[in-house]
Amino acid sequence: MSNPIDLLKEARLRFSQREIADYVGKDIKTVRRWEKGETPCPAILEPALREMLRTPRLxxxxxxxxxxxxxxxxxxxxxxxxxxxxxxxxxxxxxxxxxxxxxxxxxxxxxxxxxxxxxxxxxxxxxxxxxxxxxxxxxxxxxxxxxxxxxxxxxxxxxxxxxxxxxxxxxxxxxxxxxxxxxxxxxxxxxxxxxxxxxxxxxxxxxxxxxxxxxxxxxxxxxxxxxxxxxxxxxxxxxxxxxxxxxxxxxQKGVHVMRDILHRTDGTEPVLPWDGDRFFDHAGRRVQDKYTLTPKLWRYLQDYADKHRAKGNGFGFGLVHPGSVARTLSARYYKDGSEILVYQGEGINPRRLTPRECARLMGFPDSFRIPVSDTRAYKQFGNSVVMPVMREVARAMxxxxxxxxxxxxxxxxxxxxxx
The missing domain is CATH 3.40.50.150 (Vaccinia Virus protein VP39)
Known part of the structure; x- marks a missing residue:
């Protein structure tokens, strides 16, 4: 077998796109384009792919x-x-x-x-x-x-x-x-x-x-x-x-609270190479501004809650603090984030969770990569399972x-x- 695309296909039976990208020193998007046939896989990579195939996974x-x-x-x-x-x-x-x-x-x-x-x-x-x-x-x-x-x-x-x-x-x-x-x-x-x-x-x-x-x-x-x-x-x-x-x-419930999963603004937030500053501005020690609700959306959610409160209904947004336990994250979270809004201080509009925080809220480790858009990520984590629950049930099974x-x-x- 000498065709590099064939070697790539064989490698993909054992390794993730990320592992291949890291091994050959390319961006994961490039590996993805090779797989889709959008760009040719360079012949110069043939030795590296052959060597990778000789490397056993743990x-x-x-x-x-x-x-x-x-x-x-x-x-x-x-x-x-x-x-x-x-x-x-x-x-x-x-x-x-x-x-x-x-x-x-x-x-x-x-x-x-x-x-x-x-x-x-x-x-x-x-x-x-x-x-x-x-x-x-x-x-x-x-x-x-x-x-x-x-x-x-x-x-x-x-x-x-x-x-x-x-x-x-x-x-x-x-x-x-x-x-x-x-x-x-x-x-x-x-x-x-x-x-x-x-x-x-x-x-x-x-x-x-x-x-x-x-x-x-x-x-x-x-x-x-x-x-x-x-x-x-x-x-x-x-x-x-x-x-x-x-x-x-x-x-016991209540031991785990929101501060465990929220981005840390005290300088201890880990720098994840696969995230970069997509969700969190490490230099400024703050969550990216795009996750803060616009005045129009925040006003709408408050009015909506007031309307239903007047009718005796319990509908409305869910505001969380560092010591809170949140409501259920849903697949519709991308729409307005209303079920879990993070309090940011008096006079400051609350914000949505970032996709990384949603991953943490579902129990996924920070090594879990999020290659899709925020909207898709919100849907995926909203539809997912709480991973540590599965791990504990597996232990008993x-x-x-x-x-x-x-x-x-x-x-x-x-x-x-x-x-």
């Missing part, structure tokens, strides 16, 4: 403790939680091209980044120990189910869930039979569509032969943000494991994932309960 030096797949992956928050405990991702699916861009920059391309999961055959997905999915919540059409019951006809998950993205989760579970899964969704999943959505989800997973354990967990145990999400842990019936949520360590049926007694008693 992850490749040892076999993983377990493998997992990352469905509806977003920017990889669930993945990070499971990688922290020895797992290796062997398949990823995410349809949004901007989320793919963020994901590709932060994770090595050890496998192709797949798009629309509905177009992928379950049999083509690699075998894996754990299925991870932050699947979208969609209404289930169960019209006709009662009629089928009356006629004595079986319907099953394929009938009840067809046409929803949850169906794709089910067909992959049915085909690959992973030892376990972790599904994530909004808190209201159980009450969605008057409880019918949850009834279908629960019965479908049980029908597939899994013991499920749902729990609503608030991200405020780990970050300064109230963010309640339902997590559904499942283990195969034949393994005889019933997940114990008491094994998940949840720190891993002993079960690693256990074999014949040596389940080796699993700590606090972590296992025979079904």
């Amino acid at each position: 992850q490749e030096l040892a076999e993983p403790d377990f493998t997992f797949i990352d469905l509806f992956a977003g920017v990889g928050g669930i993945r990070m939680g499971f990688e922290a405990h020895g797992g290796r991702c062997v398949f990823t699916s995410e349809w949004d091209s901007y989320a793919q861009k963020t994901y590709a920059e932060n994770f090595p391309a050890e496998h192709p980044l797949n798009g629309d999961i509905t177009k992928i055959e379950a049999a083509d997905i690699p075998d894996h120990d754990v299925l991870l999915a932050g699947f979208p919540c969609q209404p289930f059409s169960i019209a006709g189910v009662s009629k089928k019951n009356a006629l004595g006809r079986a319907h099953g998950f394929a009938c009840d869930t067809q046409g929803t993205l949850f169906f794709d989760v089910c067909r992959i579970i049915e085909e690959k039979r992973p030892r376990a899964f972790l599904l994530e969704n909004v808190k209201n999943l159980m009450s969605h569509d008057k409880g019918r959505t949850w009834d279908v989800i629960k019965s479908s997973l049980i029908e597939l032969g899994y013991n499920i354990s749902p729990r609503v967990v608030d991200g405020a145990h780990f970050v300064p943000q109230h963010r309640e999400r339902i997590l559904i842990v499942g283990f195969r019936n034949e393994d005889g494991i019933r997940f114990d949520w008491d094994a998940v360590g949840l720190p 891993v002993p079960h994932i690693l256990a074999r049926r014949e040596d389940r007694h080796d699993v700590p008693e606090a972590l296992a309960c025979a079904a």
Whole structure:
């Protein structure tokens, strides 16, 4: 193989765009243009790419403790939680091209980044120990189910869930039979569509032969943000494991407050080469002015809050101070930032969080790179998971994932309960 673009493609199966850019001494945008074919990959880089391919990644030096797949992956928050405990991702699916861009920059391309999961055959997905999915919540059409019951006809998950993205989760579970899964969704999943959505989800997973354990967990145990999400842990019936949520360590709420994630103006704000001064003016020790609300927008939000307060409603902006715990960051944060506005002092308009602060609010480390626009970044973090929650749930799940049926007694008693 002598074509540099072929070498680049091979390198991308093991390294991120950022790692390649750093290795060959080019800007990441240049690497991206090479990949897209917008500019030719220079032949002079062939020796460097060959040498890079001879360099093992740290992850490749040892076999993983377990493998997992990352469905509806977003920017990889669930993945990070499971990688922290020895797992290796062997398949990823995410349809949004901007989320793919963020994901590709932060994770090595050890496998192709797949798009629309509905177009992928379950049999083509690699075998894996754990299925991870932050699947979208969609209404289930169960019209006709009662009629089928009356006629004595079986319907099953394929009938009840067809046409929803949850169906794709089910067909992959049915085909690959992973030892376990972790599904994530909004808190209201159980009450969605008057409880019918949850009834279908629960019965479908049980029908597939899994013991499920749902729990609503608030991200405020780990970050300064109230963010309640339902997590559904499942283990195969034949393994005889019933997940114990008491094994998940949840720190006291209120310990983490906004000062933990806000940019520091005392000269101690870290200088991140991948951020530069995009969000924070390090010389001036201040957040960039563009995040401060304009007088017009600030006046609008105050009037809107006053109007609803007069009606006895609770609608309005959420003003936070260094000692506060914020409301839930939403995907619409880019519009006006109203749910989380940072107080900047008397007579000064409040400001939005910067995308870096949003990343911190979701528990992502500062090493996480943000290659997309502010608007896209706000949407991505607003749709993401609180990563430390996933890391803690993974910690409690891993002993079960690693256990074999014949040596389940080796699993700590606090972590296992025979079904």
